[in-house]
Amino acid sequence: MSTDYTLEQFLADTRATIKAKGVPSGLAEVRGHLEKLLHNPELLTKHLGDPPPYTRLTTIGHDPETDVHVLVHGREKGSTSAVHDHGPCWVVYGNYKNPTRMRRWRRLDDGSRPGYAELELQKEFLNEPGQAAVFAVGDIHSIEFGDDTFFIRVTGGDVETKQTLKFDVAKKTVEIADRAQGQR
Ligand SMILES: [Fe+2]
Numbered sequence: 001m002s003t004d005y006t007l008e009q010f011l012a013d014t015r016a017t018i019k020a021k022g023v024p025s026g027l028a029e030v031r032g033h034l035e036k037l038l039h040n041p042e043l044l045t046k047h048l049g050d051p052p053p054y055t056r057l058t059t060i061g062h063d064p065e066t067d068v069h070v071l072v073h074g075r076e077k078g079s080t081s082a083v084h085d086h087g088p089c090w091v092v093y094g095n096y097k098n099p100t101r102m103r104r105w106r107r108l109d110d111g112s113r114p115g116y117a118e119l120e121l122q123k124e125f126l127n128e129p130g131q132a133a134v135f136a137v138g139d140i141h142s143i144e145f146g147d148d149t150f151f152i153r154v155t156g157g158d159v160e161t162k163q164t165l166k167f168d169v170a171k172k173t174v175e176i177a178d179r180a181q182g183q184r
Helices: 007-021 027-038 043-048
Strands: 055-063 068-075 090-097 100-107 119-127 132-135 140-145 149-156 163-168 173-178
Touching: 007 027, 007 043, 007 055, 007 068, 027 090, 027 132, 027 149, 043 055, 043 068, 090 100, 090 119, 119 132
Parallel strands: none
Antiparallel strands: 055 068, 068 149, 090 132, 090 149, 100 119, 100 140, 163 173
């Protein structure tokens, strides 16, 4: 019998952590659960098929009690995202196959001027397969990855139905992206 850490165990452990510690205090522990899940070699074949197909976004798990979602993104071609936040949601981001270059950004202005935002790069690192990174509500980041990259996002709330902020660092602008309308 396989002893691999399953999606069901992940959802149960994450529910227990959130109930016991709350958010954001429990997010570091949720990251640990996700890293265990990322080490399950059969995770994607079990939930997506064998071989796992590329997918823009597939939800493989949801816990109604905590509204935690588990999303798989499998990208055939490399890409770079806009600099963004996640609206009212927290996100734990883990790489399954190939790394993502992760950039965290700090907002310097106070947000009082409509459409204006000034950001500076706070931290840049490679999120390697098997590793996960936590983004609390309000954290700002961008991602860059190469071909054939699979990553998993665990979100508190359904971020893809929410309004989030999208930044242009060079132009010093910010706009609202309505993800339910496919804007991101
Ligand atoms: Fe994000």
